[in-house]
Amino acid sequence: MTSDVFEVSLEKESLVFSSAHFITFNGNVCERLHGHNYRCKCRVIGTLDENGYVIDFIALRDTLQRIVGELDHHVLLPINHPTISVEKKDAEVIARFEEKRWVFPEEDCVLLPIANTTAELLAMWIADQLIARLDAKTKATLDKVVVSVDENHGQWASAESSI
Numbered sequence: 001m002t003s004d005v006f007e008v009s010l011e012k013e014s015l016v017f018s019s020a021h022f023i024t025f026n027g028n029v030c031e032r033l034h035g036h037n038y039r040c041k042c043r044v045i046g047t048l049d050e051n052g053y054v055i056d057f058i059a060l061r062d063t064l065q066r067i068v069g070e071l072d073h074h075v076l077l078p079i080n081h082p083t084i085s086v087e088k089k090d091a092e093v094i095a096r097f098e099e100k101r102w103v104f105p106e107e108d109c110v111l112l113p114i115a116n117t118t119a120e121l122l123a124m125w126i127a128d129q130l131i132a133r134l135d136a137k138t139k140a141t142l143d144k145v146v147v148s149v150d151e152n153h154g155q156w157a158s159a160e161s162s163i
């Protein structure tokens, strides 16, 4: 029996980020600012390179670790939200939703080009970052990346990106 398609996956204790966020749901319901100890894992599907790898575990691990490290201990804010506005001004970030207003030091925030900081959209952003940051050589044999984010003890959401 032969196989043309292989998969590697990473699920490690170190792939965590503790971040603050709030989302809206059902139209105009806006959560209070709160935090999660998020966990992240990924799967990469593809063919084998000359090493017999889909991708080097080490390259994948270190790249994903850097991405989640950039989210760790930050406030995550969506810049493509239809009704939350996010503005940078004088080294601060001001987020507004209806009558509510939050002001944070700019250095404490990560502004993300997504519509809501749901676990699904965080997973999508991380998958896109992972693909963008893996170098062209490493990406040569990859077909698909699946990133999963856990918001709260087993509440996982996943995003699948084809390359």
Ligand SMILES: Nc1nc2c(c(=O)[nH]1)N=C([C@H](O)[C@H](O)COP(=O)(O)OP(=O)(O)OP(=O)(O)O)CN2
Residues within 6 Å of the ligand: 023, 031, 117, 118, 119, 120, 151, 152, 155, 157
């Ligand atoms: N499919 C999704 N559903 C929900 C998401 C999400 O990202 N994707 N997010 C939320 C909220 O962010 C909510 O804050 C989730 O937090 P959680 O702490 O799990 O909610 P609870 O308050 O019910 O749990 P506690 O254990 O009491 O903190 C909702 N749904």
